[in-house]
Amino acid sequence: MVLFSLFPSELSSETFQPLHLPLTLDIDAFPKVYLAGPFFNSSQRWLIRSARDALREQSVEVFSPYHDVGYGSAADVVPADIEAIRACTVLFALFDGLDSGTVFETGYARALEKPVIGYSQSESSENLKMMEGTDCEIYSDFVSAIHRAVWAAYDNR
Numbered sequence: 116m117v118l119f120s121l122f123p124s125e126l127s128s129e130t131f132q133p134l135h136l137p138l139t140l141d142i143d144a145f146p147k148v149y150l151a152g153p154f155f156n157s158s159q160r161w162l163i164r165s166a167r168d169a170l171r172e173q174s175v176e177v178f179s180p181y182h183d184v185g186y187g188s189a190a191d192v193v194p195a196d197i198e199a200i201r202a203c204t205v206l207f208a209l210f211d212g213l214d215s216g217t218v219f220e221t222g223y224a225r226a227l228e229k230p231v232i233g234y235s236q237s238e239s240s241e242n243l244k245m246m247e248g249t250d251c252e253i254y255s256d257f258v259s260a261i262h263r264a265v266w267a268a269y270d271n272r
Contacts, residue, residue, distance in 0.1 A: 145176045146268035149200050151220040152209030154181040162209055166234070166261065170207065173265040178203060180216075200224050204272045207264040210235035210253065213242055225249045230267045234260035 148170050153159045163181050170177045178199040184192050196216075200206065206224040208217055210233045222245070224231050231251040235243060243253060252267075254260035 145174055146204040146272040147176045147178060147202055148264060148268050149203035149206045149224070150177055150179040151206055151217045153212045153214040153217060159212055166207065166209060169261045170265065175265055175268050196220065201227065203229065205230045205232060205264055205268045208233040210243060210246065211237045213238060221246055221251065225251065230271055232260060232264040232267055
């Protein structure tokens with residue numbers, strides 16, 4: 116006795132023709148996230164890579180100064196970073212280990228009225244005062260911060 120059949124009686128596996136829908140991915144349709152954060156030691160680089168991977172898994176385009184520009188002179192690094200901040204939908208900042216680059220990038224994005232979503236587990240409220248005071252959203256949970264950044268990216272594109 117058959118209790119369940121994948122195919123109705125008028126259809127058989129030999130006559131079933133699945134519908135093929137074309138899938139096109141237009142990278143320009145994805146919002147752009149600028150990933151700011153220090154990358155001066157192995158734990159910072161690990162966090163940058165983890166954040167980049169997590170963001171990309173959520174279908175956003177990510178500009179990471181560490182991955183896309185690397186180390187170099189101010190003449191090489193700054194113009195590329197500035198242009199990427201201008202082109203981004205949202206800036207995602209890793210605030211632990213605050214450095215001058217991350218602070219500048221955050222301030223520049225806020226001056227352009229771009230949303231800034233941040234992650235910090237170890238910085239004090241005093242160190243984050245300027246970010247909090249300029250409406251940056253800061254989360255102490257990594258997954259929550261990633262998801263909020265993706266949400267903001269899609270809301271603001």
